[in-house]
Amino acid sequence: MPWVDENIACLRERLWQQHGAPCLGLVPWLEQPTPAKVAAHLDNAALSAVFAPVLTSPFSSLASS
Numbered sequence: 001m002p003w004v005d006e007n008i009a010c011l012r013e014r015l016w017q018q019h020g021a022p023c024l025g026l027v028p029w030l031e032q033p034t035p036a037k038v039a040a041h042l043d044n045a046a047l048s049a050v051f052a053p054v055l056t057s058p059f060s061s062l063a064s065s
Contacts, residue, residue: 022046 025042
């Protein structure tokens with residue numbers, strides 16, 4: 001696909017500007033995707049920034065009730 005880097009940069013910018021959300025990773029086509037193979041392409045810093053506040057919320061214990 002032409003302009004791959006530019007397309008990804010545009011999507012990252014739009015995610016941030018419109019939703020305040022970082023890109024959580026770029027997963028390429030995988031012939032046989034598994035959770036482990038997909039996880040290898042995720043951005044751990046972005047995932048932590050998004051989910052750490054939820055996991056440390058005083059209400060997080062209610063989700064498991």
